[in-house]
Amino acid sequence: MMLAFVRNRATNVLALPLGLFFGISGTSSRVLNMLSNIGLSVSITTIEDMKVQMSKDAIRLAIAVLTSSAIFYIIFDNINLYLRKFQERITNRHSMIHATNAAVVLLPGLDEEALNLKAKLALRGQRAKARLSDIRPTHADDEHMEKAFISLIGEMLIRYTPGSQNWEGRGQMLEAFADAMPRDRPLAPEVTDFRPFGVFDVNEGSKKGVIEVLKDMQERSTLTEEEWASKTKIMQGDWLTARNLRVARRERVDDVDSMERLEYVEETSALWHFALQATHMLMRVHFGNSTLDRSSLATHKGLLHRTWDASKPNYAAAKALIRHSLIARLLHCVMEIGERFTVGSEAIKAQSIGDDCLAHSIYFIRDALFFCEFEHAVAHADAGRVLRVLKYWAFSFEGAGQHNYARECVEVHVKWKYELPTALRTALEKAWFVNRWGVHGRWIAADLYLEQCNFWVKVSVQFGPVQDQN
Structure with missing residues (x-):
């Protein structure tokens, strides 16, 4: 493979996945340069370009679900990444990115009535x-x-x-x-279709932040505000995410339309x-x-x-x-x-x-x-x-x-x-679980799977400009 790579720089069938593996595993840039020079790996630039392209492809797959008639839910959580942590000295030049990682998860086999917004709103206040x-x-x-x-x-x-x-x-x-x-x-048991939706340059740990995340999701989805807010959107996160969504909706109860009132959001705490x-x-x-x-x-x-x-x-x-x-x-x-x-x-x-x-x-x-x-x-x-x-x-x-x-x-x-119609309640229950392999007894909680995704984002992504969304 080394001989083929030296003779023809386009022969990277094995060098490219090896480079991605080394990069994701946290290999230093000096070692990657050495591996590239001996023909065992592609260059650091190629590795980073491939990671960006893979991220963009994954986001396109998520957008395809958002713009279809399929039933899905969106799970998101904040992710904190240190920048220049090695420069944490008296000058205190280190900084931290507070971003939000999200994924779109399909819910097959459910009744379309689960996303009926009018049926959901008709049950408001029944908890009395x-x-x-x-x-x-x-x-x-x-x-x-x-x-x-x-x-x-x-x-x-x-x-x-x-x-x-x-x-x-x-x-x-x-x-x-x-x-x-x-x-x-x-x-x-069934294999869960779990599609990354990319990273947003917003900290969703506040009322303002969670509203900005929802707005950014709508813009990235390519849907208009009317299309985005026309059906119930199941949003899953931790307790703080659910609480911020409830408080934001309560404070916007008299706003101008369904999009701004957050009526379309059906939040649920992950398991x-x-x-x-x-x-x-x-x-x-x-x-x-x-x-x-x-x-x-x-x-x-x-x-x-x-x-x-x-x-x-x-x-x-x-x-x-x-x-x-x-x-x-x-x-x-x-x-x-x-x-x-x-x-x-x-x-x-x-x-x-x-x-x-x-x-x-x-x-x-x-x-x-x-x-x-x-x-x-x-x-x-x-x-x-x-x-x-x-x-x-x-x-x-x-x-x-x-x-x-x-x-x-x-x-x-x-x-x-x-306060939940039967179809929506069934969808929320199904949204709690993820099964990567479609094997009986191998389900995990959806937010635990997102936490695992956050871990790989932390070890594999080197943030340049955040708008790269990689």
Whole structure:
């Protein structure tokens, strides 16, 4: 390949993808120059030009969806990139780009009535009928969770009991527990069509910013304002994005037209941020003190030699600690686990006799199983199970002091029940999930996928002029 490249500079069939791979992996410009000189890679200029062209091609594919009659949603989130970070000296010459990354995601197989703007607006204000019973967990929810907990516990014990790999019929037992897991309208597996919409030179973390992002999206889509605002547009983001959209719409209620009043926007909070907040909640409630409580997460964190900050934990690290600690407790109390160690009343009994260690373990097992049930529901795209967990988390978030997401859990349930047409509610539920491979049990939350996209933007894009949109 090196000989062919030296003889003919147009022979870059392998040198081009290698150059892109090295560039995206963070290889320095000096190394890339050396690789180009020996014929192993194309030049840095060619790599950057190719990345820009690939970005423009991807944006054109997203615009094709926006200008068609297909049903879709737009997911966006802010992305922060350092410029000249290496020059962070006394002169403080470094700076930061606060931009917004977006993607357009197709929702096939849905009724066109889902985007009927008049039907959506006709239900405004119906939440006045909401009552506490709408968000309080019911006996049916408790029965569902009991079955789900038993299935989750059985699967974990089969997977993680020492020596279980040698058990006869282990595969059949795992299948039996998977079949026993209760279901509530899961989606059929299908490959999600997820199209990047490019980066916008706007920070969407404010009311003004989110309005500017919507305006820039409309202009990039090539649609007129009337066409853009004629149908419901599903917009997905984190809690702050949803909150800014609601506040902006409330303050513009008397504006001149539907575009300016933001009536066409149907915001929905994405699921992964709920899970992220749930890990913070579990750390706040159950971390404890390793000296005073030998069953606390602090003790287990020390035993596992984890060094991250528990006051604001990384999602993956906190999730690993929660699952490690849960599995250890399950193995410890395996004989009576279903009846004694997942029910709040048993914890109250333990507290009444002064056994705070047992009570804390019961509360933690219950809360950790709620988290595992949520993750399992997302992996199988089961919106019904997600909504059941959010009922319990509404009270758990409030108790842990995470009032924003407590209100968001209530918002989801109230809006789903009173202010959404059936077709739009189905579309919003489908918009929560992304499946890259079309494989059963391989769904992820849409905002988690966007976070992964943000990571690759950070490591692969060298911002020149922001209007390049690469």
